[in-house]
Every structure is written in structure tokens, then in C-alpha cells.
Amino acid sequence: MSKDRIPTLWVLLGSLMIAAHLGLIFYGLVPNLVSRPLHLAMILPWVFLFTASTKPHFLFGLLVTLIGMACCLWIAVNHQSLRNQYGFIEGPQQTAMAIFLLVIVMEGARRMIGWPLPTVAALMLAYGLFGDLIPGEFGHSGTPLGSFLGTLTIAEGGIWGSLTGVSVGVVSVFVIFGAVLNAGEAGQGFMNVANAAAGRLRGGAAKVSVLSSALFGSISGSASANVASTGAVTLPAMTKLGYPKRLAAAVEAVASSGGQIMPPLMGAGAFVMVELTGVPYTDIMFAAILPAVLFFVAVWVGIDAYSTRYKLSGVPENQRPHRRDVVVTSAFFAVPFTVLLLAMFALKYTPQYSAALAIFIGLIALLFNAKTGFDLKLGSNRLATACVNAGRQIAMIGSIIICASIVIGVLGITGLGVKLTSFIVSGSGGLLWPSLLLTALACLLLGMEVPTTAAYVICVSVAGPALIDLGLEPLQAHLFVFWFALLSTITPPVCGAVFIAAGMVGENWLKVALSAMALGIGLYIIPLGMIANPDIIRLQTNPLASGLSFLQMSLGLACLSFGVIANFKIPVRIALCLLGLGVIFARVLI
Numbered sequence: 001m002s003k004d005r006i007p008t009l010w011v012l013l014g015s016l017m018i019a020a021h022l023g024l025i026f027y028g029l030v031p032n033l034v035s036r037p038l039h040l041a042m043i044l045p046w047v048f049l050f051t052a053s054t055k056p057h058f059l060f061g062l063l064v065t066l067i068g069m070a071c072c073l074w075i076a077v078n079h080q081s082l083r084n085q086y087g088f089i090e091g092p093q094q095t096a097m098a099i100f101l102l103v104i105v106m107e108g109a110r111r112m113i114g115w116p117l118p119t120v121a122a123l124m125l126a127y128g129l130f131g132d133l134i135p136g137e138f139g140h141s142g143t144p145l146g147s148f149l150g151t152l153t154i155a156e157g158g159i160w161g162s163l164t165g166v167s168v169g170v171v172s173v174f175v176i177f178g179a180v181l182n183a184g185e186a187g188q189g190f191m192n193v194a195n196a197a198a199g200r201l202r203g204g205a206a207k208v209s210v211l212s213s214a215l216f217g218s219i220s221g222s223a224s225a226n227v228a229s230t231g232a233v234t235l236p237a238m239t240k241l242g243y244p245k246r247l248a249a250a251v252e253a254v255a256s257s258g259g260q261i262m263p264p265l266m267g268a269g270a271f272v273m274v275e276l277t278g279v280p281y282t283d284i285m286f287a288a289i290l291p292a293v294l295f296f297v298a299v300w301v302g303i304d305a306y307s308t309r310y311k312l313s314g315v316p317e318n319q320r321p322h323r324r325d326v327v328v329t330s331a332f333f334a335v336p337f338t339v340l341l342l343a344m345f346a347l348k349y350t351p352q353y354s355a356a357l358a359i360f361i362g363l364i365a366l367l368f369n370a371k372t373g374f375d376l377k378l379g380s381n382r383l384a385t386a387c388v389n390a391g392r393q394i395a396m397i398g399s400i401i402i403c404a405s406i407v408i409g410v411l412g413i414t415g416l417g418v419k420l421t422s423f424i425v426s427g428s429g430g431l432l433w434p435s436l437l438l439t440a441l442a443c444l445l446l447g448m449e450v451p452t453t454a455a456y457v458i459c460v461s462v463a464g465p466a467l468i469d470l471g472l473e474p475l476q477a478h479l480f481v482f483w484f485a486l487l488s489t490i491t492p493p494v495c496g497a498v499f500i501a502a503g504m505v506g507e508n509w510l511k512v513a514l515s516a517m518a519l520g521i522g523l524y525i526i527p528l529g530m531i532a533n534p535d536i537i538r539l540q541t542n543p544l545a546s547g548l549s550f551l552q553m554s555l556g557l558a559c560l561s562f563g564v565i566a567n568f569k570i571p572v573r574i575a576l577c578l579l580g581l582g583v584i585f586a587r588v589l590i
Helices: 005-027 032-048 055-077 079-083 091-113 116-133 145-153 162-183 186-198 204-220 223-240 245-261 266-277 281-306 323-346 351-365 376-414 416-427 432-447 452-469 474-485 496-505 509-519 521-532 543-565 570-584
Strands: none
Touching (some): 091 376, 162 186, 162 266, 204 281, 223 245, 245 281, 245 496, 281 474, 281 509, 432 452, 543 570
């Protein structure tokens, strides 16, 4: 295959991916054992061929892709007869197919994100197969091989489970939405709005990074993608103005990490949360918005605290965008977002249908340039970029979710999830706050090894029921776990957002990480604050109490940020830290 044909191939595959997932929304009900295997079949070329660097790798990837696609298509074609098997494998051919599908899912996840998640999945498979040999409480009674493999591969209890359904029906559509916006001038619009709003302020260049990351993160949902995109603009701007490199990189890493808690995407976590809690998507958006804003408020205040240590200048006036540029470029994201929100909240459409309508508006916007107007050639190039980015990102998220589904499937088959839940409750003495701390530690450790969404899914499947049994509302428990699964983006030793930002400015990553932990202190405190002040997530049902909780926690985080960061005398800093914690956790302490 010649090099000039490779881009065309990926544009076509990306177009197919987009058309298929949008088609599922408008076509109507499609059996799960059809849509979900087809989803994996479309992912496989991006996983095994897109990044192939040598001919042998490409040929091997092609072979794996073709066999994997054949297995997926066979399941889709025979879905009706498979239902009559009730999750039990029949014959050596089906056994071989099941084993191959499990291996290909784990290998696909390894290629996309590395060893940790597929290693966890492999260990869980080993537990499912041989756990009956383990004595005591954590053993299980054993499951016939045909039933075990069948539940995971030809029924809806494993790789075709509800999480994969979320990837197919909702996550992929919002990923397409983000890819379409990013292919146009929405990203420049984010930067211009942030510059206009914060550029002139003290620490303006850093605050531009905070605002632009919050806006960009609302559609990207990936800390790494956020750092790479907004950081390409904000990091040089900060270093040119004399900001210390460790601070510039820390600001970008922390602000970009906040993209994974900012609605509507929340790094795909919002949609997984819908499936796991049964809470409507719009309710989750309302619950998540104030804590997310609170996080960015804490970062904003932290920048002011750092200004007591360093001279943090605003963006020079000649480097700030003109008002016309702000208005015009902001329309490239404001109009699609308006369509999305009106469709969801005013017209009461489903999130995926609303996103599809916003995608069509975004596709039209690709044909327009902020300076020259309608440009068909530019629009065609942008569309090609959107197709490739959408295909690549859907494959990334899909490979994570489908591999995590193996873990969830084995937890259900063996009953291990219930046993671990009981262990958490008994290990904490049946007390809520020790259980929260144990869960937070588990989320942090697991988040160091696997992506945020996978860490959230695994942790909440184990710890979520325990926290709910101890008195938390389901949404409280899920948001708590989701936030703590995000900690590893800025917490050593594995802190992906910090590594990327530090590399972009040429600074020691550990110095950046220490500054990031101080600046991002809200990431550690806010999830605990959501437990102490549950009204913060009740904006939809009790807006007054929610607003008061927001102000209370804002004041506490401001004191805490200045106490940790500011160049004050030690006794003053200690007093500020104690005051901040006292304000945030007043209800618990009283």
C-alpha cells in the first residue's frame, strides 16, 4: 500500500466509524450482540494497523485484525442463535473464538495504553479459571469453562456488557463531537475567550491556561490531549513572560487534569456513571458542574498565591486578541454547545441525540474560516482531520472500556466484587470515613496503573456498594471514586499530565509534580468535601443550599491554597491551612 493512499484509507475508515455510530442513533433499536461486536470490529484496524511502523508489524496486525473482525461479524450474524445458548460455549470452534477474542481485547488495550490494564484483566481471568483452588473466603466454587468463556464472549456479561454499550451508544458520539469541534476553530475560540477574560489580570498567562483548559477539557476529556493542545500555546506564553518553568508546567498539568471532571464529557466517566448508577445524564451534569468549577476556582486562587512568590505578569495588550476575533471564533464552539444544551434541557432529547444534532452544526462550521469566510477546500481538509481523530480516539476509549469489561465480568461471575466489598466494610470497622480513606488509597494506586475511566469502573464496582451501604448516596459514592481515580495525573510516581508538561518546557518532572500537587490541592480535598457537604452536588434539587456549600468550600479552599503556597510566615500559613480545613469540614467537626 503506497503512502499516499494510507491517509485516504484512514479517512474512509474514520468516516465509516462516524457514520455507523451516528446511524445507530437514528436507525433505532439494534440488538446488543450486533452493535457491540461491530463496534469492536471497527476499532481493530485503528488498534493494530494505524500505528504499525514496519511491514512485519503491519502484516501481523492485518492478520489479527481480519481474524478479529471475522469473529465479531460471526457473533453479529448469529446473535439470535447465540441467545439460545444462554452464555454457554458449544464446541471447540466457539471455544477457540472466545479465547482469541479475549486475547485480542487485552492485546489491543496493551497496544493503546500499555501493560497495566490488560495485566489486571489477565489476572482476573486466571482467578476465574483457578480461583476454586484458593482456600478460604476469597476462593470461589468454580465455573464450567464453557459457561465462563461464554458469559464473557457470546453473552452480555463480559466484553459485550453494558459498559461496551456505553462506549457504542454515547461515548463514541461525544468523542465525534469533540473531534469535529477540534478540527475547526473551536480551539482557537477557547484560547481567545480565555485571553480576553483573564489575560490582563495578575498571573494572566497562567489564568488563560486555566480557562482554556476548562473549556477545551469539556469536550476532550483527556488530560494528555489537553496538555498537548492548550499547552502548545500557553506554555511558551508563560515562559516568555518569565514564569518559572516548574510553575508554568504545573499550571498546565493541573488545569488540563481538570478537563476530566468538567461536564459534558468528564473523560467518558459521565456516561459510564449513567450506566452504573441509573441516574440520568443531565442529573449527573448538574451534580458534577459545581465541584468541577470549584476545582478551577482553587487553581485560580493558587495562581494568586504563587504571585506572592514570583512576579506573574499578565499577557501584554498587543498579544491579546481583538474583540472581533473573540466574538467570531467563539461562535465556532458557542453555537454547537448551545444546540447541545438546548436539545438536552429544553427539548428533552437524549444526550446522544442532542450530541448528534450538535455534530451536524459543527460539520457545517468546518466549512467556514474566521477570517476569509466560506472555504470548501479548507473544510474538506478539516473534515478529513476530524474523521481520523474521531476514529483514533474512539479506538482508544473503546479498547480501554472493553478490556475493563473483562474485569467487571469476572467480578460478577465469581462473586469477588461482593467479597471485596465486605472486606472493605469489615476492614474499616463499619465506619464511613475510614472506608473513604481506604477507597481513596485504592483509587490512587489503581489510577497509577490504568486510565482514569478504567480505574473508576474497577474501584467503584468493588468499593461503591460498601460506601452506599455505609450511608452515601449512589451519586456521591461514584463521584468520590471518580475524582480520586484522577489523582494519579498529577501525583508521583506516575503522573502523565506532569510528564508531558515538564517535557514541553524542559523542566525536571519531580519539581513540576510538587508544584502541581500544591496548585491542584482541590483535587485531593474536594471529593472529601463532597461527602462533608453533600449539598454541593444538589444544584438541581436544592440550588440555594448548593450555592451556599459552593461559597463555603470556595472560602476554605482559598485559605488552604494560600496556606500551602503563599510566601507568608510559617505560623500564618499553618493557621490558614487549619482555617481552610475547618471551613470545609465544619459539618463533620461540629
